Amino acid sequence: MEGSVNSKRRRGLGVVTPNACTECRKKRAKCDGNSPCGRCASQKSVECVYEVPVRQSKEHMRTEIEQLRSQQRQSQRVLAALVSTDRSEQVLEQLRNGETLETITNKLDHSTSESSGAGGNVTTFSRLSDHQAIGLALKPARSLGSSPASTLAFSDSSGVQHSLPTGTWPAWGGGSNTGIQNEDTDMMRWDPDTGPGSDQGHPYPLIGGWHHESGSETDTAIQSAREFGQETILGQPFGMEENAxxxxxxxxxxxxxxxxxxxxxxxxxxxxxxxxxxxxxxxxxxxxxxxxxxxxxxxxxxxxxxxxxxxxxxxxxxxxxxxxxxxxxxxxxxxxxxxxxxxxxxxxxxxxxxxxxxxxxxxxxxxxxxxxxxxxxxxxxxxxxxxxxxxxxxxxxxxxxxxxxxxxxxxxxxxxxxxxxxxxxxxxxxxxxxxxxxxxxxxxIVDHVESSAWIPYTDDGAPLEPSCTQPSNVRSVYKTFCELSEIVHKSLYTLYSPGTHVTSKALLETYTQYLSWYDAIPTTLRLGQNFTPAVLFAHMYYHYAILLLFRPFIKLDLISSGVSPRDVCSQAASAISTLVNSYSQLYTLRRTPSFVPYFVLTSSIAHLIALGNGREGPEQLKQGIKDLKEMTGCHGFAIRALDILRYLTVHWDVNIPFPDGEDDDEVVDEVEGKEREGKSRKELCRAKSTSLNQFCPNIESVDVVNGIGRVGEGDNPLFWPFPLQGRPLLDSPRPSNGGVPLGLQRDVPGTPEGRANPHLESLMQA
Known part of the structure; x- marks a missing residue:
């Protein structure tokens, strides 16, 4: 019996047609798969039609889309070469000789790879307009000038002169500081990338669900964009929903x-x-x-x-x-x-x-x-x-x-x-x-990992405008960032080792290490060569580290050196603001790494100090406040950073309007919740023993009590906490008579909870 069943199954498999015609499907009849099939051929006025299955139609659509992308890429590549001054005659001659677009494109790519030595590992753009828009976004960062310290020297105790590296704040990209660099200097190809795009704007809506039935061209375009983005970022096994x-x-x-x-x-x-x-x-x-x-x-x-x-x-x-x-x-x-x-x-x-x-x-x-x-x-x-x-x-x-x-x-x-x-x-x-x-x-550093593509992947799956595809250089970024962290590690021991004094020589030696690191950045990680979020973040972190290196000494002059801590801090703060502005134009600030709000807060405080002392205008501070407002959607710390700036403007008596139109007495902000409504700026950023927030500049004398207070009549202090012993995160009410509450307030400068920056209070007298 078992043998007969298997025999029937084998015979059945031999006659099954993978795709039956529409008439046979309607009649639920067997179809032989011929064109026309035997059943339709035996009937008059019956058209034998085979519909392409959904899975097969999707594959055909993908193939057709890839072919159209390839043709668009070749056309844009040839047009860009015709516009250029060094290859236009060559390309025009090839067109007159009847060479195909594919042949001309291959020759252009080969010559570009040989001239750049990059093996084709370059940034590509969908359109000429994208290249121009991205160039304009990066122009302020490229045009950052050299630091005054770049040509200065300092002498140690033995009288030996030490020169700081030249090009302290060089322009990224290794080329000119004005305009967009040409194709040979910035290694940016004018090829359209392989991602979904359109010369007429976005073909995809900004909002879409995650599960759609195939049948709508819009839904198919959304899914195609998501699949392409995930496949590029995560690798080929991902982004293919049917095979996931x-x-x-x-x-x-x-x-x-x-x-x-x-x-x-x-x-x-x-x-x-x-x-x-x-x-x-x-x-x-x-x-x-x-x-x-x-x-x-x-x-x-x-x-x-x-x-x-x-x-x-x-x-x-x-x-x-x-x-x-x-x-x-x-x-x-x-x-x-x-x-x-x-x-x-x-x-x-x-x-x-x-x-x-x-x-x-x-x-x-x-x-x-x-x-x-x-x-x-x-x-x-x-x-x-x-x-x-x-x-x-x-x-x-x-x-x-x-x-x-x-x-x-x-x-x-x-x-x-x-x-x-x-x-x-x-x-x-x-x-x-x-x-x-x-x-x-x-x-x-692994070559195939370095050359893997990076594209901006968005929450809705639609490509950004403007758009491009860049080599990720992920291993180079990581290695270079780790090297910067090593210098930060050494600088922390220079500044905070107990029992040692910070000298101008030690400070400048640390500064020199930062500058040497910056001079040694690989060419592929300089702006103009690569501008992924990780690269921009690394540049911000570098300026952030220099700003915090010199900020404790902002009121001092370094003996035997022309390096001014005040000027270096000002340049570092301006550089951070410039980089954040470029990032905003490229990707928006709704998608930034987690520490970017900390960078913006630090640079904004530096701008606030300079504004209060009359050394610069309010433009950069206003931009910092605007940037923090934009980041509140993805980073909760941006909300606290705005509160800190609000408090400091009142505490330091600096008149600066906030973009939400609030006055100096009351804070009302829908983004930050009802718990802040009606609070004055002077009440913001209070330190609490139950707080899990850093950077509390609003510290009162009761927050720095180092004893257990007076012993009341009849009280036995035998089992009280030791006077300098920290207590757990238990809040205690503040006395109404202005006295000191029993117990030790943990909210003191220098401790993790409610930390105040010890330098901020004296900065306004700089």
Missing amino acids: NQEHPNYNETWTRVTSDAAFVEHLMALYFCWEYPTFASLSKEHFLEDFRTGNERHCSPLLVNALLAVGCRFSEQRNARAVPDDSKTKGDHFFGEALRLLNEQQDRHVLTTIQALGLMSIREASCGRSSESLFLSGQSIRLAIEMGLHLDINVSDSKEAEIEHAVRSATFWGAFSLDQAWSLSIGRLPHFSRDTKLATKPA
């Missing part, structure tokens, strides 16, 4: 319990890797994505995935990205809560993916403005990395597995290390890592 679950059917359910929407999970991952990665990244993207796709927990874990998705939610306006769909302040809270649950359930946290997740959770809390939480998570990450010995190089064998393990260990350590340096620099403290310990080697 082939190798591991329940991979998204394995990694997170928050959502079962695989497409949305991939979308949030693409947002993170597009806008936040690789700075402060403690994971290796290639190895993480491979294990995520296959379900392997070696370099991927539910904790790590939920932490990454929580960061990705900061760049999304989708309702799914919010724990409470109607509350934008809850972006990523559901994924972050799941990550916390998994973290608390872990018995042993000495795992690479746990260290990586702690770093991502720290970045997310920094973005939200919960600075003390971020500091705690960052500290846990670097401590675990040290306990696991990740700062030590292990013996690497020639096996592929050993090479992968070393790459992941190295990325994990340097991500935790760089984040610790950034926080230590921001709040003015020594880092967690020893000064003289030898550090692990940095992740190696």
